[in-house]
Amino acid sequence: MNCPRCATLLNTVECTEPSAPVEVDVCMECEGIWFDEGELDKLEQIVEPQFVEIRQLPSKELQEMALVCPSCPTTEIMEKKRHDRDEQVIYDECSNCKGIWLDGGELRAIQQEHWGKTIVRLGRWLIGK
Numbered sequence: 592m593n594c595p596r597c598a599t600l601l602n603t604v605e606c607t608e609p610s611a612p613v614e615v616d617v618c619m620e621c622e623g624i625w626f627d628e629g630e631l632d633k634l635e636q637i638v639e640p641q642f643v644e645i646r647q648l649p650s651k652e653l654q655e656m657a658l659v660c661p662s663c664p665t666t667e668i669m670e671k672k673r674h675d676r677d678e679q680v681i682y683d684e685c686s687n688c689k690g691i692w693l694d695g696g697e698l699r700a701i702q703q704e705h706w707g708k709t710i711v712r713l714g715r716w717l718i719g720k
């Protein structure tokens with residue numbers, strides 16, 4: 592699967608946490624993350640809401656750019672959705688496979704004071720420790 596933003600091959604990262612078997616696909620180039628249907632919900636349960644608390648956003652043009660679903664064999668254009676917790680956050684959801692794309696800027700935009708802790712927890716979670 593390739594990044595919908597920069598076409599780089601996505602790296603699959605597996606979570607071995609038994610309570611939350613999640614597999615995400617990460618772009619090492621632009622740091623965007625692809626979640627298959629339901630995976631973002633599982634992730635939010637593990638890493639706390641800070642993970643999606645976004646205070647600075649990628650540029651409007653980037654957010655509004657139409658992206659093609661990386662998972663569907665067709666060229667399915669993903670829908671722009673607003674996050675329930677913060678309506679300024681726009682993410683892309685594929686109406687066909689229900690996958691979700693979060694841009695790297697959206698992840699990095701998380702409040703700085705929470706970011707350190709969150710990324711450590713996320714990192715541990717991602718490598719299954």
Ligand SMILES: [Zn+2]
Pocket residue numbers: 594595596597598599618619620621622623
């Ligand atoms: Zn990318």
Ligand SMILES: [Zn+2]
Pocket residue numbers: 660661662663667685686687688689690
């Ligand atoms: Zn799709």
